[in-house]
Amino acid sequence: MTKSDCPMYNETSCSQCRLGKICLPLTLNSHDIVKLDEIVKRGRITQRGEHIYRANDPFHAVFAIRSGYVKTYRITDDGEEQITGFHFPGEIFGMDGISKSKYTNSAKALESTAICEIPFARFQELTVQLPSLQTHFFQLMSQEISNDQQLITMLSKKTAEQRIATLLLTISERNADRNMSATHFRLAMSRTDIGNYLGLTVETVSRILNRFYKEGLIVLDQKEVQLVEMQALRLTANLDE
Amino acid sequence: MTKSDCPMYNETSCSQCRLGKICLPLTLNSHDIVKLDEIVKRGRITQRGEHIYRANDPFHAVFAIRSGYVKTYRITDDGEEQITGFHFPGEIFGMDGISKSKYTNSAKALESTAICEIPFARFQELTVQLPSLQTHFFQLMSQEISNDQQLITMLSKKTAEQRIATLLLTISERNADRNMSATHFRLAMSRTDIGNYLGLTVETVSRILNRFYKEGLIVLDQKEVQLVEMQALRLTANLDE
């Protein structure tokens, strides 16, 4: 029986969760973490393709990923989907809902995913007692702003090749942060999702990934990717040739 | 002597500031506003082209605009400017700096601009006493996330025409919120800035604005714009033809 088969696996408390350093403030002492633990609803499993919330649902909580991958997306004026983020284990999402008391994005699991739910009202009460928790949450939101602005820059200035190289390298970094391989991983999202996120068509994504493969920058087998020439990829990502 | 010539004009306290409803929480009672007033450094004038802060400056404050216009921008990997937002009177900016304790954007005045500075450390202390202030600030940051994601959607999916029509309508709305004309206004930013923000070249911006003019959708005289066919503009913004 592997770790993830254990029925208790997804019930791990925050203080024991391996992802703590990513998802929780480093500054919380163990006593404070217990308080947070008490309000977190832990480890609900969401199946691939299921929603965690939908746009216009009343905002009530933010969410942390224990395992698995999630995409968040908005619906454009003319009814199309625009993916605004892919979310990795240990990351928090759902903060877009705060300002209007309802979510502006929808969130969908890219694979079977374990989610911790953090009810926002209770969380906010807690921040009054724990100022460092408030600081951490401000930082999380600010981080989200920074991420979004990085995507803005990418969409505004980079070529298709640069966008795809950048995405691969970003995933690589985020994996490394989680002590997973920085060079060999499985893409949780479809080609269509990648194109949608990067403002490209599926065809373009397919062509460029295969070009990278033919050029020896990466090895590609379905969703499995191996980054072979990291330096060349970095060059491609920033400056092209 | 007009209002704005008065040397005290830019020293108006928060409680008296006409922009209060936009920049401050509606929920603060007058007693609480006084507390906020005490920490705000009011009405510094920044001249056109001057910076309020630069990327990598240590983060110490967020800023509110009393009058005038500000653009915020990042520097891309290859040293180019990417404008991430235009900011109007009553708006708060500088929140991107929180997560890394330094600003990730630079902020520059588009014209002579009066700025209120809100030192963040003192502000955060205050939020402990005034939970509604904390709520308001969460909302402001969440709003910023929403705005950025709207721009992402625009850059990812909209044509040049749609982007420009959308920008004009957005400015129109923001003016209306400030009891200014929704149909007749002066663009604070250059054509180059517009192009940069929307992910287009100056030439494209120029061509399309003039096309709108020839089609009778707008009247255009330098930076002065008049929106003539609002409905047609709305159609153009969303669906094109």
Next chain:
DNA sequence: CGGCCGGTTGACTAATTTCAAGCAGGGTGG
């Protein structure tokens, strides 16, 4: 077995960029 979905590949098309030139206004120095 048939159909559907996700992905790939090719040929053609169209949107926007690039390059180049010119124009008007504002400010500066001779």
Next chain:
DNA sequence: CCACCCTGCTTGAAATTAGTCAACCGGCCG
């Protein structure tokens, strides 16, 4: 005071990137 220059803006023609359309493949599901 005028010539000059610089910047911001405009306009045209050519070049290029990514999109569109269409066909095809393989795996999976009912």
